[in-house]
Amino acid sequence: MEPIFFGKGIEYRKEFANYVEILSERLTEKRFFHSLSVAKEAYRLAEKYGADTKKAFLAGLLHDICKDDEPNLQLQLLNEFGIILDTVEKSARKLWHARAGAVYLKEKLCLTDDEIISAVRYHTTARAGMSLLEKILYLADFTSEDRDYSGVEDMRRAVDVSLEHAMREALIFTVVDLSEKRMPIHTDTLDAYREVVRVSS
Numbered sequence: 001m002e003p004i005f006f007g008k009g010i011e012y013r014k015e016f017a018n019y020v021e022i023l024s025e026r027l028t029e030k031r032f033f034h035s036l037s038v039a040k041e042a043y044r045l046a047e048k049y050g051a052d053t054k055k056a057f058l059a060g061l062l063h064d065i066c067k068d069d070e071p072n073l074q075l076q077l078l079n080e081f082g083i084i085l086d087t088v089e090k091s092a093r094k095l096w097h098a099r100a101g102a103v104y105l106k107e108k109l110c111l112t113d114d115e116i117i118s119a120v121r122y123h124t125t126a127r128a129g130m131s132l133l134e135k136i137l138y139l140a141d142f143t144s145e146d147r148d149y150s151g152v153e154d155m156r157r158a159v160d161v162s163l164e165h166a167m168r169e170a171l172i173f174t175v176v177d178l179s180e181k182r183m184p185i186h187t188d189t190l191d192a193y194r195e196v197v198r199v200s201s
Contacts, residue, residue: 001029002036003145009043012057019061022109027068034146035064042140049163051132059119059137060144062111066100074100081107088184095186098124126171126192135163142170168196 005013013020013036023035042060046053066074074096078085081103089095102121105111119137122130126138143156143166151173159166171193178185 001033003033003040005040005043007043007047008053009040009057012039012043012054015054016058016061019058019109023061023065026065030146031064031068034144035061037144037146038063038137038140041144042136045136045140045159045163046133048160049132049136051136055113055116055133056136056140058113059116059123059133060140062105062109062116063101063120063123063137063141064097065120066104067097069097069100071096077103086187088186091184092186095124098122122188125186125188126167126174127188128191128195130167130192132163135167139163139166139170142166164196167192171196 020036024032027035039057039060042056043053045051046056066077069077071093077100078096083099083103085096085099089099098121102117105120106117111117115131115133118131119134122134123137123141127134130138139155139159143152143159155166155169155173158169171189174189175185175193178189
């Protein structure tokens with residue numbers, strides 16, 4: 001089962017059939033549907049906000065490529081290519097797949113587009129000074145059609161107001177949620193949060 005694509009997204013789905021096949025073998029059915037849904041939403045947001053729609057689609061498609069790997073395999077991949085996790089990352093496994101995914105795309109799939117690799121790298125934490133593509137992937141992951149968390153409809157409305165408004169809402173949501181759960185917050189997330197709060201004040 002797949003989401004229904006529209007516009008050039010239909011063409012991109014065909015063009016990247018090789019990557020879709022790789023994902024279907026690496027991911028659970030639920031994660032596979034999520035990846036296609038994020039690709040669809042990233043394409044929509046890129047078209048709306050003037051980004052490269054093909055890059056956005058591919059970034060969305062590949063962003064969780066390592067998400068279903070066992071933690072030891074993610075660490076093995078990171079170690080193989082000299083990636084050292086910081087203190088927060090070591091204690092937050094849910095952050096590993098983004099770093100592992102960026103490495104996997106570059107070293108295993110030989111993807112050479114640094115914009116896409118960076119978008120995958122920061123799609124969980126965000127960071128200060130994000131590129132347009134990075135923002136689009138971060139928000140597409142928040143608002144794809146398969147998401148059903150409390151507050152998702154507010155986020156979907158926010159993302160159609162402006163990227164800046166949506167980034168502010170998404171980062172506030174993230175910081176509050178992690179704080180309430182007493183989970184560590186990555187410095188990249190805090191830097192991004194301070195940036196959007198400072199800009200909007």
